[in-house]
Amino acid sequence: MQYSLLNRFRGALLGSVLGEMKGSQGQDQNRLELSPVRLSEEIATNIEINLQLPWNDIAVSCAQSLIRCGRLDLKDLVRHNYYLLPENMSVSCSEAAIATLPVGLFFHEHEVTLQQKLTIAASTLMPDCGNSLGVLAVGYAIAQALTEKLHPLSLIPQILTYLDDVQTPFTQQLSIVQTELTHGAGLEKVVNQLCRNSNHSTTPIALAFYCFLSTPQDFRLSLLRALRTNYHPQTTAALTGALSGAYNSLLGIPLGWRIACDRNNKLEVIQLAERLLAVWSGVYDTSTTYDSDQVAIAAPRVIQPRLGGY
Numbered sequence: 001m002q003y004s005l006l007n008r009f010r011g012a013l014l015g016s017v018l019g020e021m022k023g024s025q026g027q028d029q030n031r032l033e034l035s036p037v038r039l040s041e042e043i044a045t046n047i048e049i050n051l052q053l054p055w056n057d058i059a060v061s062c063a064q065s066l067i068r069c070g071r072l073d074l075k076d077l078v079r080h081n082y083y084l085l086p087e088n089m090s091v092s093c094s095e096a097a098i099a100t101l102p103v104g105l106f107f108h109e110h111e112v113t114l115q116q117k118l119t120i121a122a123s124t125l126m127p128d129c130g131n132s133l134g135v136l137a138v139g140y141a142i143a144q145a146l147t148e149k150l151h152p153l154s155l156i157p158q159i160l161t162y163l164d165d166v167q168t169p170f171t172q173q174l175s176i177v178q179t180e181l182t183h184g185a186g187l188e189k190v191v192n193q194l195c196r197n198s199n200h201s202t203t204p205i206a207l208a209f210y211c212f213l214s215t216p217q218d219f220r221l222s223l224l225r226a227l228r229t230n231y232h233p234q235t236t237a238a239l240t241g242a243l244s245g246a247y248n249s250l251l252g253i254p255l256g257w258r259i260a261c262d263r264n265n266k267l268e269v270i271q272l273a274e275r276l277l278a279v280w281s282g283v284y285d286t287s288t289t290y291d292s293d294q295v296a297i298a299a300p301r302v303i304q305p306r307l308g309g310y
Helices: 005-023 036-046 055-069 074-079 093-099 101-106 111-125 133-146 152-162 169-182 187-194 203-214 219-228 233-248 255-263 268-281
Strands: none
Touching: 005 055, 005 101, 005 133, 005 219, 005 233, 005 255, 005 268, 055 074, 055 093, 055 101, 055 111, 055 233, 055 268, 074 111, 093 101, 093 111, 093 133, 093 203, 093 233, 101 111, 101 133, 101 268, 111 133, 133 152, 133 169, 133 203, 133 233, 152 169, 152 203, 169 187, 169 203, 187 203, 203 219, 203 233, 219 233
8 A cells, every 4th residue: 555755754763663662661461462542551651661772762863863964974973872872782783773764764765875874874873783684674674665665475585685695694584484474374483483593683673574574564463463572572563663664654553552652742753754754855954943843734714733743
């Protein structure tokens, strides 16, 4: 189904934030069985929890840098991100994929440029994240969704081709995911397969691809499946949310979840997505600031309340 590019930008960023936020709340299985309305109440209740991981904060800072500079400016990127990473904190490829999500959005048009920018951004922000194949895989999938070229059945074979079919533990994980998807394997089997050697920093990425591709048109179910993996749930759910959000757009995210975010002033990421797209399209003046709270838009001759500045 076709969605606007703006709503796909919004969906990717908000989906990642929702995934990380929900993953930070623990893995109470009774919660995961809640109806969409009750689950929305849970999100509203727990949304103020302090996240333990800074990857979405770095992603937000990365988007702000792209908006501010109109390009990938490494000096600006480092200057505004150094304080977000605790000293001597190791970074996995999966975490780097979350942090560089705005770069994937901004350079989604051209595959070669996308690969170059993602590699540079990941190595600059997180030089110890190791192999960047996982970052490239997520970026490629996001780009395919934004350009209306993502076909769930063929996505992983396309990713493997994009990565030049190199044989690494990560590409082997992707091959496992493709095989299990083809056979209709359940979550428990896939988790056991991928986590057999749990020291791979790309395992959350592989799990995210499985959770997304097993129910590609259902954001809620994909995210709940990611939480049920119980494997680095913040990271796995954030990546699943980004993939599903880009594919299903903002409109695919349950309304109750969006309302819960709105009530708690967590929709700044929506405005960030709008500005990022505006800069990408060339209609945003990076030399000026823009405060959406100063503007109210409504239908002609209708007075409407503004909810949370959105």
